[in-house]
Amino acid sequence: xxxxxxxxxxxxxxxxxxxxxxxxxxxxxxxxxxxxxxxxxxxxxxxxxxxxxxxxxxxxxxxxxxxxxxxxxxxxxxxxxxxxxxxxxxxxxxxxxxxxxxxxxxxxxxxxxxxxxxxxxxxxxxxxxxxxxxxxxxxxxxxxxxxxxxxxxxxxxxxx
Numbered sequence: 001x002x003x004x005x006x007x008x009x010x011x012x013x014x015x016x017x018x019x020x021x022x023x024x025x026x027x028x029x030x031x032x033x034x035x036x037x038x039x040x041x042x043x044x045x046x047x048x049x050x051x052x053x054x055x056x057x058x059x060x061x062x063x064x065x066x067x068x069x070x071x072x073x074x075x076x077x078x079x080x081x082x083x084x085x086x087x088x089x090x091x092x093x094x095x096x097x098x099x100x101x102x103x104x105x106x107x108x109x110x111x112x113x114x115x116x117x118x119x120x121x122x123x124x125x126x127x128x129x130x131x132x133x134x135x136x137x138x139x140x141x142x143x144x145x146x147x148x149x150x151x152x153x154x155x156x157x158x159x160x
Contacts, residue, residue, distance in 0.1 A: 022053060026153035032062055034132050034146040042154055044126040051158060055115040057130065058153035061092060061099070062106045065148025068093035071133040074114060079124025087133060088114070107150060117159045128154055 027040045047053070059070065070090045077083045090112045093099050101108035120126055130152055134143045 020157045022047070022156040022158060024058075024153065024155040026058065026060075026151045028151050029149055032064065032148055032150045034149045034152070036132070036142045036144045036146070038131065040130045040152045042128045042130075044120070044128055044154075044156065047120040047126065047156070049119070049121050049123055052117050052119055053115075053156050054113075054159050055118060055128075056155040056157075057088075057090075057112045057114045058151075058155055059090075059092075059101075059110045059112060059149060060103075060107055060151040060153075061101075061110070061148050062108075062150055063099075063148070065092065067134065068095070068097070070149075071135075073131045073133050075127075075129040076115070077127040077129070078120075079122045079126065086114075088112075111155065114154070130154075 023044060023046075025042050027042075029038075029040075057072065057074065068091065070092050072088045072090070074086045074088055075083055090110065091100060092110060099108045101110035103109050132143075132146050132149070134146050135141070136143065
C-alpha cells in the first residue's frame with residue numbers, strides 16, 4: 001500500500017510540473033546535417049483562440065556546429081492561409097567559444113524566443129516552417145549542408 005501512495009504522489013508531482021506547456025515537438029536531422037533547402041514543418045493543433053501563448057524554437061546542436069550564431073527563417077501560416085515570415089538570429093556560443101544552452105556532454109539544447117504573448121485567432125491547424133539561412137562571410141549563396149544541428153523543434157506555453 002505504501003508503494004502505491006509514493007507512486008501516486010510521484011505521478012501528481014510530475015504531472016503538475018509543466019502545466020503551462022501546451023505543445024512541443026522535435027524533428028531529428030539525419031547525421032546532424034541541416035540541408036539548405038530542407039524546411040522543417042510542424043502542425044500546431046487545438047490552440048485556444050482566446051488564450052495567449054509564448055512560442056519558442058528549440059535547437060539541439062553538437063560540438064561540430066561551426067558558428068557562434070544561427071540564422072533562421074520562420075514561417076507561421078494560419079488556417080486561413082495568411083503567412084508571417086521572420087528572419088531570426090540567435091547567439092549559440094559566447095565570444096570565447098563556450099556553448100550556450102542546457103545539457104551536459106556534446107549536445108546542447110537552446111530554447112530560443114520566437115513569439116511572445118501571441119494569439120491564434122483562427123480555429124484550425126497552424127503550420128510552423130523552419131529553415132536555416134546560414135552563409136559564410138562575403139558569400140551570397142547559403143551553406144548547402146549546415147553541420148552540427150541534431151534536432152529542430154518548437155514549444156508553445158501559456159503566456160503569463
